[in-house]
Amino acid sequence: xxxxxxxxxxxxxxxxxxxxxxxxxxxxxxxxxxxxxxxxxxxxxxxxxxxxxxxxxxxxxxxxxxxxxxxxxxxxxxxxxxxxxxxxxxxxxxxxxxxxxxxxxxxxxxxxxxxxxxxxxxxxxxxxxxxxxxxxxxxxxxxxxxxxxxxxxxxxxxxxxxxxxxxxxxxxxxxxxxxxxxxxxxxxxxx
Numbered sequence: 001x002x003x004x005x006x007x008x009x010x011x012x013x014x015x016x017x018x019x020x021x022x023x024x025x026x027x028x029x030x031x032x033x034x035x036x037x038x039x040x041x042x043x044x045x046x047x048x049x050x051x052x053x054x055x056x057x058x059x060x061x062x063x064x065x066x067x068x069x070x071x072x073x074x075x076x077x078x079x080x081x082x083x084x085x086x087x088x089x090x091x092x093x094x095x096x097x098x099x100x101x102x103x104x105x106x107x108x109x110x111x112x113x114x115x116x117x118x119x120x121x122x123x124x125x126x127x128x129x130x131x132x133x134x135x136x137x138x139x140x141x142x143x144x145x146x147x148x149x150x151x152x153x154x155x156x157x158x159x160x161x162x163x164x165x166x167x168x169x170x171x172x173x174x175x176x177x178x179x180x181x182x183x184x185x186x187x188x189x190x191x
Contacts, residue, residue, distance in 0.1 A: 003135055003136060003137040004010040004076055004136050004137055004138075005130075006135050006153045007078075007081070007132040007133065007135035007136030007137075008073040008074075008136065009132070010128050010129075010130065010131050010132035010135060011069050011072070011073055011081045011084075011085075011129050011131075011133065011136070012073060013125075013128055013131070013132075014068065014085065014124070014125040014126065014127070014129035014130075014132060015065065015066035015069040015084065015125065015129060016071070016125070016132070017064070017121045017122070017124055017125030017128065018062040018065060018066060018088045018121070018124075018125030018126065018129070019059070019062050019063055019066045019121055019125075020119065021118045021119070021120060021121035021122040021125060021143070022035075022058045022062060023056060023118075024060075024116065024117045024118035024121055024167055025116035025117055025118055026058075026116055026119050027099060027115060027116060027119070028113055028114075028116070029113075029116070031118070032059070032118040032119075033055070033057040033058065033177055034057065035057060035058050035059075035060050035095065036056055036057060037056055037058060037060055037061065037090040038056070039098070040091070040094050040095060041134075044166075044182065054182065058091065058095065061087060061088075061091045062088060062091070062122070062125075064087070064088040064101065065085075065088045066084070068080055068084040068087070069081055069084040069085075069132075071097025072084060072133070073132075075139075076136065076138050076139045077138065077139070078089070078133045078134075078136050078190060079133075080127060081133035082131050082133035084135055085126050085127070085128075085129030085130035085132075085165075086130070088122060088125055088126035088129060088191060089123065089126035089127070091122075091128070092119065092122040092123055093176065094099075094124060095119075096115075096119070098139040106131060112154070115151060116175025131174065132170075158159075163185045170186070
């Protein structure tokens with residue numbers, strides 16, 4: 001239980017960082033929400049100054065990843081949480097690759113002309129989501145029981161003889177006149 005709570009806190013903190021990251025500077029003082037999602041998959045590049053709508057920007061995949069993270073936490077599904085973390089890291093790294101293809105540089109500079117806080121938030125958020133998935137223990141699976149006769153026969157306690165239990169009463173079975181001495185032994189009367 002503690003692992004699920006700790007993993008949920010890590011994953012939700014990472015999802016919050018990922019959703020917040022497009023509202024911070026990403027590169028050359030430009031906000032992450034100004035990068036259109038379609039530019040990641042076309043040859044036009046991601047450095048042009050043509051801000052798109054909020055739902056057409058980098059914010060959309062991060063919002064979807066945050067929703068998947070919340071669903072994964074609620075369902076205690078490590079796979080869903082991990083999928084959300086991979087999506088956040090994947091879109092961030094894809095953006096970084098596209099910027100590198102155009103500028104031949106991914107430097108972090110002090111004057112704000114390189115990578116900025118938004119990229120760090122997105123990368124950190126993705127790592128936190130993955131850490132949350134790793135820490136979570138997930139759901140407990142119900143133990144699987146095999147049917148009697150599937151390799152281990154059902155035994156009934158005083159004799160431990162194989163076979164289904166035939167006792168139908170909640171009371172103990174009545175004892176017979178002769179004491180039971182076990183298989184292969186003769187009865188005390190000498191028969």
